[in-house]
Amino acid sequence: MIRDLRQVRIATRRSRLALWQAEHVKARLEALQPALRVELVALSTRGDELLDMSLAKVGGKGLFVKELETALSDGRADIAVHSMKDVPAALPAGFVLAAILAREDPRDAFVSLTHENLAALPAGAVVGTSSLRRQAQIAARYPALEIRPLRGNLDTRLAKLDRGDYAAIVLAVAGLKRLGLASRIRATLSIEESLPAAGQAALGVECLGSRADLLDLLKPLDDPDASACVRAERQVNLALGGSCTIPLGAYAEIAGGRMRLRALVASPDGRHAVRAEGEGEAQAAEELGMRVAALLRERGAEEILAALAP
Secondary structure, three states, X not given: OOOOOOEEEEEEEOOHHHHHHHHHHHHHHHXXXXXXXXXXXXXXXXXXXXXXXXXXXXXXXXXXXXXXXXXXHOOOOOEEEEEHHHOOOOOOOOEXXXXXXXXXXXXXXXEOOOOOOHHHOOOOOEEEXXXXXXXXXHHHHOOOOEEEEOOOOHHHHHHHHHOOOOOEEEEEHHHHHHOOOHHHOOEEOOOOOOOOOOOOXXXXXXXXXXXXXXXXXHHHHOOHHHHHHHHHHHHHHHHOOOOOOOOEEEEEEEEOOEEEEEEEEEOOOOOOXXXXXXXXXXXXXXXXXXXXXHHHHHOOHHHXXXXXXX
């Protein structure tokens, strides 16, 4: 039964960036349906609370999503807004991604008070990152650097840099730009230097698959190119086990209706890495993702992943 949609409640994390993302979707919905009342339901997630532990050790980035999905299933909220890089490759039964919005800059950013880029850092300099993917790629290129975990929301991470805990930190360009902090970026890492995470810089809107009214409402927010690219990237992760904790990068781009997909699996110390890429029609995004994942397997990805298993 289609419900009379007069109100939509958006489940979101409480961080400043998450609230910005939810407000962005709220504004888009209100522009589409001026009579619609849109409210935010701000929630605390396990990923936000366990700041003294590595995400890889406590369940991965899915800890940022689970509480929001629970709010959807028990009726406290209607939709949830996520950073797509935080969404597990396999959704729980009954949930769907109703829209993936146009993508922001997907690259990683080098942030430092005193140095211009990673190459300018002296041996032994401490670099902070919360991502095994970033850690692996930095360690491979700059083995003399010391890489330490960096948890917390964006403002907390910048504060740790500013008080001298790190010589530099690596963050997503998209988050800095969305919060008006692009001036903090000293250098942008190229796609070749640091292959992004699957879904990086894309926002996704999740709801229950049974809510046909919400699916219709959200459809205009979906960006076809961004959606196809993110689906291809997520398929690589799904085909390799679907974990949010593995050092995996995947990035797709479309030109002239053709999609190019690049992917990487690496050991956290950067000593072992396999890369693969492929091209295909944009409308066959998941098929391309599976083909590239198969190439990664052929080149030794499973051996790297097996070594990471607890």
